[in-house]
Amino acid sequence: MKRFPVTLRAKAPAKINLSLDLLGKRDDGYHDLRSVMASISLYDDLHIMLRPCKAGRGLFTAQAAGVRKGNLTSLAVKLFMEAAGARGWSAHVRVEKRIPLSAGLGGGSSDAAAVLRALDKWAAVQTAVRRPDLQELALKLGSDVPYCLRGGVCLAEGRGERLTPLPPLPECWIVLSVPAINVSTVRMFQLFDLSGRREGDNVFETVNPHPEVGEIKQVLLQAGASKALMSGSGPSVFGIFDDETQAADAVQTLKPIFPKTFLTVPV
Numbered sequence: 421m422k423r424f425p426v427t428l429r430a431k432a433p434a435k436i437n438l439s440l441d442l443l444g445k446r447d448d449g450y451h452d453l454r455s456v457m458a459s460i461s462l463y464d465d466l467h468i469m470l471r472p473c474k475a476g477r478g479l480f481t482a483q484a485a486g487v488r489k490g491n492l493t494s495l496a497v498k499l500f501m502e503a504a505g506a507r508g509w510s511a512h513v514r515v516e517k518r519i520p521l522s523a524g525l526g527g528g529s530s531d532a533a534a535v536l537r538a539l540d541k542w543a544a545v546q547t548a549v550r551r552p553d554l555q556e557l558a559l560k561l562g563s564d565v566p567y568c569l570r571g572g573v574c575l576a577e578g579r580g581e582r583l584t585p586l587p588p589l590p591e592c593w594i595v596l597s598v599p600a601i602n603v604s605t606v607r608m609f610q611l612f613d614l615s616g617r618r619e620g621d622n623v624f625e626t627v628n629p630h631p632e633v634g635e636i637k638q639v640l641l642q643a644g645a646s647k648a649l650m651s652g653s654g655p656s657v658f659g660i661f662d663d664e665t666q667a668a669d670a671v672q673t674l675k676p677i678f679p680k681t682f683l684t685v686p687v
């Protein structure tokens with residue numbers, strides 16, 4: 421006898437951009453990019469509860485502290501269930517959020533990708549459910565979602581969907597610090613278009629107006645980071661350390677000023 425709801429669990433890692441270049445604006449309004457992305461050990465935990473319902477009456481809801489209703493996770497469930505032809509199911513996703521929001525760490529995209537992966541595993545053991553093309557669904561959800569489906573270290577091109585896997589990073593520690601600033605990704609693309617500047621390892625850094633980014637970079641480099649860079653459209657900044665003690669010291673220095681500071685490793 422089956423018990424309901426069925427609960428699926430999934431982990432969604434944050435990503436950082438080790439490099440990010442924009443090659444130009446496309447006819448569809450997006451930008452062609454070239455970015456090396458890596459996943460790190462800062463995770464959201466997802467609990468996906470599935471319950472049978474009358475065919476066509478499925479409700480797809482999600483709840484996560486600080487995330488407005490109608491977020492990407494519930495949309496991911498809806499798109500998957502429609503594409504899978506699973507008409508007799510409702511789903512509720514509860515997200516234990518640890519990845520800071522709108523920080524350039526791909527938290528929302530990674531949550532959506534984790535939903536697709538978990539539902540795909542579930543669909544594999546259902547008789548009346550198809551297994552849709554996850555990459556296609558991922559790109560419908562957002563430009564970073566195809567990368568998040570795969571994870572690890574990848575070169576992302578096109579809108580973000582053309583992925584080339586790269587070797588894993590050597591052993592290192594990644595300190596991540598997120599200043600309490602609101603950054604709009606769309607606004608950062610607009611600022612880039614206006615400036616047209618393509619300098620540095622992350623082109624968004626040159627158009628970022630927040631001094632905190634430079635301040636955190638300086639602390640990380642002084643603490644011994646071999647590289648320090650803003651991630652994505654910011655405002656999070658990461659530093660890569662060969663030495664764990666130096667990384668832990670950097671966390672101690674930054675945490676009193678920027679409470680959202682984390683010590684992570686590549687995953």
Ligand code: C5P
Pocket residue numbers: 449450451452453561562563564578579580605606609
């Ligand atoms: O794909 P996603 O919904 O995450 O993109 C959010 C916004 O970021 C887009 O509406 C667009 O303004 C910008 N974007 C872009 N080029 C990309 C990815 C995102 O211009 N390759």
